[in-house]
Amino acid sequence: MAVDGMEQKRSWHEVVQECQDRVSRLRVVLTTGGAMPPEHKADLDAVILAVRNWIYGRARRLGLDEDARNDVLLEFIQQLHRDLRSPGFGSMERRFGAYVSTTVNRILYERKNRQQNILSFIESLDAPFGDDGPPLHEVIEDPTPARLAEEHDEEQVRKRLYEAIAALPEIERAVVTHRLSEVRGIDIAQMLGMSPANVSRIYKRAINRLRQALTAGESS
Template sequence: MQHERQWHDVVVECQERVQRIRAVLTSGGTLTPEIQADREAVILAMRNWILGRAKRFPELDEDGVGEVLLKTIQQLDRDLRSPGFGSMERKFGAYISTTVNRIVYEIRRNLQEQRTLSASESLDAQVGEDGLARHELIEDVTPERLADEYREEQLHGRLYAAIAQLPPHDREVITLRLQGVPGVEIARRMNLSPVNITRIYNRVVERLRRILTVEEY
């Protein structure tokens, strides 16, 4: 619970800084030393959480984790200047969670594609005195597994894309639940009753199910 309170405090602090930054940048202002200090403070405050989130995926090595942080900072810089991202001023926790989840998914997908390509090249390599390709010497059991992994990655990608299109209120609820935050704690953070949080969550889940079902066909 202490960790969750600390996360909440960090988000509130970042939202205040984000509001100041966007008030300047979205109105044509320049990056003054004060605004630059706010930007650096936001990045520093979020850095440990972003790195911790990325390290939860064992396939991401040190370079992969660093790439998640870099791409998140780059996306943050773009969105801070965009008039269309006003919701990040009010729901910065949901914004940063959705952004990091999407970036992690994209990097993991790229790694999977690279591994698939490397495996294909390795299977075509000639081995032994007969000069047979490796795939001719072993049982071909990988296509089904790769197909299952591909379908799972595709589903995750569509899910995060659908979440990003939700209203800020709904997006925050579903993002926090996906992070494992209990409904009671979400209700406390958002000043709503647990019953209302449950209703919002069920409504969002049903909406996402319809979106994903339509996209599938």
């Protein structure tokens, strides 16, 4: 019986078996640090093609749009490249189906957590920064992130926020990243070797940059 999302003429077991044979050939070369010859590149392409539809189907059932599904596939490919070269992943040659399922589920789980953290961060932009400073609504002027979320597709807001955080100066990005992980301001200060007041100033400066990035072009 063919699995949903896979080629209808072959069962998932048959696809996995073919992939395991190709993975075994790839690992013989890659785990010894060798370069990938053209015939092995063809093996890798065939493995990715064989599991692509299953990955798309899994992500689609979780409600991910096309861009998000492509992101999941790209993350899987990057992880596959690393694991093919790792001596510690010999089990993927024998149980490749379990490897694909476990890896994709982990990627989806981590992606969901990242999105939840981003949404929580957006919602917290108007909340006090712990005990270290005034409410952020005194720092961030309209339009607020909540208003932006109402006016724009949520996924686009998240994408713009990811990009804005990545573009922050290193120290500001570090503070914001710790806050995304729900680390308290006083603990961030200890980790970075500075006063809580200084962390608060850096955080508010970062928030101003993020606010500008999120609201850029809104009046145009």
